[in-house]
Structure formats: structure tokens, C-alpha cells
Amino acid sequence: MNNGRRVVVTGLGAVTPLGVGVDASWKQATSGVSGIGVIEQFDTSNIKVKIGGECKDFDPEAFMDRKDARRMDRYSQLFLGAVSEAMAQSGLDYSEDEEGAMRAGMVVGTGIGGIKSFEEQVLVMHERGPGRISPYAITSIIGNMAGGEASIAFNLRGPNTSVVTACAASANAIGDAAAIIARGDADVMVAGGCEAPLCEFSVGGFAQTRALTTDFNDNPEAASRPFDADRSGFVMSEGASALVMEDLEHALLRGAPIFAELAGYGMSADAYHITLPRPGGYGAAMAMKRALEQAGVVPSDLDYVNAHGTSTSANDATETAAIKYVLGEEAAARVPVSSTKSMTGHMLGAAGAIEAIMTIKAIQSDLAPPTINYETPDPECDLDYVPNEARSMSISAAMSNSFGFGGHNVSLVFRGYDQ
Amino acid sequence: MDRAEVEAKLKGVLVDELGLDADKVTMDASFDQDLEVDSLGVVELLMALEDNFGVAIPDEEAENIGTVGQAVDVVLAKMGEQ
Numbered sequence: 001m002n003n004g005r006r007v008v009v010t011g012l013g014a015v016t017p018l019g020v021g022v023d024a025s026w027k028q029a030t031s032g033v034s035g036i037g038v039i040e041q042f043d044t045s046n047i048k049v050k051i052g053g054e055c056k057d058f059d060p061e062a063f064m065d066r067k068d069a070r071r072m073d074r075y076s077q078l079f080l081g082a083v084s085e086a087m088a089q090s091g092l093d094y095s096e097d098e099e100g101a102m103r104a105g106m107v108v109g110t111g112i113g114g115i116k117s118f119e120e121q122v123l124v125m126h127e128r129g130p131g132r133i134s135p136y137a138i139t140s141i142i143g144n145m146a147g148g149e150a151s152i153a154f155n156l157r158g159p160n161t162s163v164v165t166a167c168a169a170s171a172n173a174i175g176d177a178a179a180i181i182a183r184g185d186a187d188v189m190v191a192g193g194c195e196a197p198l199c200e201f202s203v204g205g206f207a208q209t210r211a212l213t214t215d216f217n218d219n220p221e222a223a224s225r226p227f228d229a230d231r232s233g234f235v236m237s238e239g240a241s242a243l244v245m246e247d248l249e250h251a252l253l254r255g256a257p258i259f260a261e262l263a264g265y266g267m268s269a270d271a272y273h274i275t276l277p278r279p280g281g282y283g284a285a286m287a288m289k290r291a292l293e294q295a296g297v298v299p300s301d302l303d304y305v306n307a308h309g310t311s312t313s314a315n316d317a318t319e320t321a322a323i324k325y326v327l328g329e330e331a332a333a334r335v336p337v338s339s340t341k342s343m344t345g346h347m348l349g350a351a352g353a354i355e356a357i358m359t360i361k362a363i364q365s366d367l368a369p370p371t372i373n374y375e376t377p378d379p380e381c382d383l384d385y386v387p388n389e390a391r392s393m394s395i396s397a398a399m400s401n402s403f404g405f406g407g408h409n410v411s412l413v414f415r416g417y418d419q
Numbered sequence: 420m421d422r423a424e425v426e427a428k429l430k431g432v433l434v435d436e437l438g439l440d441a442d443k444v445t446m447d448a449s450f451d452q453d454l455e456v457d458s459l460g461v462v463e464l465l466m467a468l469e470d471n472f473g474v475a476i477p478d479e480e481a482e483n484i485g486t487v488g489q490a491v492d493v494v495l496a497k498m499g500e501q
Contacts, residue, residue, distance in 0.1 A: 067438040067455075135462035 004182035008417055010256040011090030011244030012357050013082035013192070016344050017053030017237050021085055025354070026361045029343050029369045030390040034221035036235050036345050039198055047204045049212045051220040053237025053345030054198060064153065071136045072149055073114030074196035078240035078350075079146040080153055083190055087154055090244040091256060092188060094155040105158030105186045106147050107177040109169025109193040111349035111404070112202060113143030119201040146194050146240075158186040164349075166404030167308075169193055170241060171352025171412055175265030177245045187250040192242030193350040203236055209275060211312055212236060224346075225373035226309035226339035227316045227381040234310040237345030241353035243360075258417040260360040263297065263397070266290030270407030276314055277403065281322025284308075287409035288326045288399065295413035297397045299331035304368050304398040306359045307385075309339025310346055317380040319401065324383075336393070338386040342372040352402035356412055359400040363416045366395050420498065425472070425491050432471050433487070437463060446488035454487075464490070474498060 014021065017035030018028035028035065039052045060069040060077040063084050069077055087093070094101040121137040139145055144162035151160050159180050163172040170193020177191035197203070206212050213233035216223035224235045251258055267290065270283035277284065292302070308319055316339075324332040340358045347354060362368055367390055374387035395416075402410045420428075426446065433439045439454050450456040456464060461484075465476050468490065474497035476484075484490045 067440070070438040071459075132466065134466075135459040139459070 005184065006248035006261060007178040007181045007245055008248050008251050008261045009243050009259045009360060010246045010251050011086040011092070012259060012360065013085030013089065013242040014240070014354055014357055015055050015058050015078050015081040016239040016347065016354055017055055018344060020055065020057045020081065022357060022361070026358070029340050029358060030367055032343070032370050032372045032388055032390065034224070034343050034372060035237070036220045036223055038220060039203070041198045042200055044203070047200065047207055048214045049203050049207045050217040051223055051235060052198050052203065053235060053239070053347070055238055071140060073117040073140040074238070075110060075114055075194045076140070076146040076149045078196055078238060079108065079150055079192065079194035079242070082192055082194070082240040082242040083150045083154060086190060086192070086242040086244050089257070090246070092244065101155045101157040103158055103186050104156045104188040105180065106151055106156050106160045106190045107163060107173040107180070108147040108150070109163040109165065109173040109349045109352065110143050110146060111166045111169055111195055112197055114141035114145065115197055115202045116199045117141050119199045150190065156190060159189070165408040165410070166406055167346065167348050167351055168402040168404035168408040168410040169349035169352065171356065171400065171402035171410040172267070174243060174245065174262065174353060174356055174412055175267070175410065178262045178265060181245060181247050187247045189245045190242055191245050191353065192240065193353045194240035195348040195350040196238045197236055197348055198238055206236060211275065213311065222373050224311045224342050226307065226311045226342050226371055227320070227378065227385045228374050229376040229378035231311045231313060231316060234312055234341070235345035237347045239344065239347040239350045239354060241350050241357055243353060243356060260363050260414045261417045262412065263415045264291035264293070264295030264413035266292070266294060266411045268409045270409065272407055275405050277318040278407070279318070281318040281325060283407060284319060284322035284401065284403055284409045285325045287411040288322065288401065291399060291411035291413045292326070295397070295415065297413055299327040301397055302327065302331065302335055302399060303393070303395040304359070304362055305335055305337040306355045306362070306398065306400040307337050307339045308401040308403045309341055309371065311341065315403065317378070320381045320383055332383060335384070336368045336386045336391060337383045338369055338371045340369050352400070352410060355400045355402065356414070359398045359414055363395050363398055363414060367392055368395065422491065422495060425494055428471065429487065429491055429494065432467050436467050444487060446491065447486055449486050450484065468494060472498065
């Protein structure tokens with residue numbers, strides 16, 4: 001970021017429907033494997049949506065003791081899993097370093113926080129009265145508690161905030177965390193997102209927005225098909241993602257592993273409609289333009305775009321138009337654009353940060369993950385979407401897009417780190 | 420239900436419902452110090468006692484519950500009143 005200290009990424013963590021851990025998730029993503037299946041967490045018989053992306057291999061007690069796990073909603077449990085991996089990878093440990101801890105903080109994004117606990121406790125209240133609401137109801141539901149719990153677990157005593165910009169939330173978290181470091185308020189910030197939305201109330205509620213596909217209940221792995229002509233809505237998933245962001249000098253001094261540099265952070269609002277993107281993609285385009293300009297990356301230097309690519313009719317066509325508007329026809333036709341949501345499904349507030357991780361891994365590995373289930377071209381989606389198979393190619397500057405209900409647009413530009 | 424039965428049942432509740440460490444749940448263990456049950460945990464404990472023993476314990480009487488053994492005392496006293 002060109003408005004202060006340089007900010008690099010020194011640790012990555014993820015829990016996704018593709019696996020527990022960044023390596024497991026990345027391996028599946030670059031192998032073109034879908035993480036979508038029939039929902040097992042709750043009984044879907046009363047709603048039309050039967051499929052989602054569940055983190056079936058995640059065991060909360062691998063990351064926290066049983067007593068602590070009990071008081072948390074699953075969205076916070078998933079986050080602790082991701083932060084645990086990211087912190088271990090970074091080599092940072094503040095458990096006995098109070099001075100360092102004061103300079104280390106956290107920004108977390110979530111779309112809907114502890115919605116599973118919310119549903120459960122409202123039912124308790126309805127059936128047994130307010131006197132039976134758990135004392136942990138509020139503390140597990142509120143959207144900032146993943147950050148609160150993680151600060152306690154990892155002794156992060158610096159700035160700690162939470163972002164609520166729907167499906168753009170954890171992309172904002174990364175940019176906001178970097179800005180806190182750039183202006184000198186912290187040396188290290190854990191940034192990420194988490195979501196555990198698979199309950200009847202939230203899947204049923206999203207189904208009512210008509211944003212979720214109901215056409216692939218018998219073939220879940222084919223359901224998330226961004227940019228394909230037969231796409232018919234997104235697939236909801238749970239998951240968490242965390243990045244350790246660090247002042248470059250701080251990272252160099254301690255000999256930290258440096259995975260990438262956050263070079264640009266662009267934001268805009270559509271100011272148009274609560275769920276639909278502004279026609280023409282001009283809102284999204286503004287976020288991309290700002291991020292690229294801040295990074296000093298011209299269209300001809302952009303190597304890869306990790307798209308928001310939700311698999312809804314509106315998003316994918318509009319995002320395509322926005323990319324063409326920003327990059328120009330020539331560069332847009334050349335730059336590979338893929339949506340890893342084709343495999344992870346849409347992890348809502350956790351999506352932006354997991355896709356930032358995919359983008360960083362793409363830079364590190366010189367490998368663009370594919371858009372799977374891409375079979376039938378849509379005239380409105382006419383870019384190179386890296387169909388169905390990962391592609392080896394040189395990637396040094398890459399962008400990740402995230403857009404949220406409410407018209408929030410966020411783009412992040414990462415660059416491979418070189419001295 | 421005699422004292423031994425209440426003790427056994429309460430220990431099960433504390434481990435299974437409140438997630439406390441079975442090895443630490445002795446009759447002498449203090450909720451505050453030994454079991455790290457905080458103010459929210461006390462509320463949960465009172466609800467668990469109500470659910471499992473059918474006794475209502477007002478917040479002000481919760482102050483008499485410092486140890487697991489004292490919780491047994493309170494439950495037995497309440498059951499005796501019924």
C-alpha cells in the first residue's frame with residue numbers, strides 16, 4: 001500500500017469445505033474438486049435447497065478445549081481453526097510476549113455471525129420462555145465475537161475490529177488490517193473471515209432471496225458453476241480464513257516467511273439496490289480501478305483475477321462487464337479469471353479472505369486455479385475463465401474481487417514479494 | 420434421591436452439559452478457582468440444576484454455592500422443601 005509502511009503476508013490459515021488447512025484446500029482447488037454435497041448439519045426437508053459446502057473434517061476440539069468450544073458458535077470455532085494455522089505458519093507467538101502483543105491486532109469479517117446459535121436460542125425462547133435463554137446466547141451470536149475469542153486465544157492486544165459488509169467482509173478485513181499497519185498503529189494484524197450459515201433459518205432465508213440454486217440437488221458437485229450458461233444461483237458454504245499481515249520491516253527483522261505483498265485495496269458502493277449489482281458493473285469497476293491504481297499495476301501487468309464469481313446470473317455477467325470496463329477489451333481478453341467458488345461454494349463473509357489466500361497461493365505457485373463445471377459458454381460471460389483445469393503460468397500481480405449484498409465492492413491486489 | 424445419587428448425577432451434568440473437566444470435578448472443587456466457571460457459567464449452572472433436579476434456585480441463593488459439594492447441599496435442601 002503506497003500510503004505508509006509496506007504490508008506483507010506472513011501466515012495463511014483456512015478451514016473450507018475442501019479441507020482443514022490451506023494446503024489441503026489448495027490441493028483440492030487446483031485439482032478441480034468440488035466441496036459441495038448434501039447438507040447434513042440440519043434437516044432440509046422443509047426447504048427447497050438441499051445442498052451446501054460443509055467443513056466435515058473440522059473438529060473444534062483439535063483447536064480449543066471442550067469448555068471453550070461449548071460457549072462459541074460454530075462460526076467462531078471455525079475461525080480459531082484458521083487463525084491457529086496462520087499464526088503457526090508465521091512463527092509468531094504472543095502467549096508470553098506482552099510487549100509484542102500490544103502491537104498485534106485483528107480485523108475479522110463475517111456476514112451473519114452466530115446465526116445457528118441465534119436460530120437455536122430463539123426456538124428455546126419460543127418453546128420454554130426467555131428464562132431459558134443461554135447466558136452464552138448473546139456472546140456467541142454477536143458478529144464481533146470471533147475476533148474477541150481469537151484475541152483471547154492468541155493474546156492479541158492491539159486494535160481489534162470486525163467488519164460487516166456481507167460477502168465482501170473479509171476482503172475489507174484484509175484491507176482495513178493493512179491500513180492499520182500502514183499508518184503505524186500495529187506491526188502485525190491477523191485478518192480474515194468466518195461463516196457458519198448452514199441452518200434452516202439462514203439457508204431458508206437466502207432461498208427466499210432466490211439467490212441460491214435449487215436445480216442441482218441431485219448433483220451437488222455440479223451446482224456451483226460460475227460464468228457457465230446454466231448457472232442458476234450460488235451454493236452456501238461454511239468456512240474460515242485468516243492471514244497474518246505484517247509490516248515489511250518487522251517481518252524482515254525477524255526473518256519471517258513472506259508469501260506476498262498487499263499492493264492495493266479499492267472500495268466502492270453501488271448505491272443502487274440491496275441485492276442486485278449496478279447494471280454495467282460500474283460500482284465493481286470502481287473498486288477494481290482504485291485497487292489497481294493504488295498498487296501501481298496497469299492492465300497489461302495484471303496476470304490473474306480471482307473473481308467474486310458466485311454462479312448467480314446477475315453477478316457473473318456484471319462482473320465480466322466490470323472487468324472489461326476496467327482492463328479494456330484487449331487486456332480483459334488476455335487475463336485469466338477464475339472463480340474458486342466453483343469448488344468451495346460461497347462462504348459469504350469468509351469468502352473474500354479465502355479467495356485472497358487462493359490468489360496468494362496462485363502467485364506463489366505460478367498456478368491459476370480453475371473454474372470447474374464450466375461447460376456451456378454464456379454470450380454475456382466471454383472471458384478466459386480457466387475452465388475446469390488449473391493452469392501453470394507466471395503470476396506476479398493478481399487481483400481478488402469481493403462484492404456483498406448492500407452493494408459493497410472490494411478489490412485487493414497482491415504482488416509476489418521481491419526486495 | 421440420596422446424597423450419593425445427587426453427587427453422581429451432578430458430576431455427570433457438569434461434565435456433559437457444562438463441558439467441565441471430569442478429573443477436576445470433585446466435591447471440594449471450587450467453581451470459581453478450580454473449575455474456572457465465570458459469572459456466565461454460574462447462570463448456566465443454575466439452569467442446569469433446575470433442568471436436571473427440578474429445583475428452582477434464585478440468583479441470591481447462588482452465592483451459597485462455592486464448591487461442587489455446596490451445590491449438592493443446595494439441591495438436597497431444595498428437594499427436601501418440595
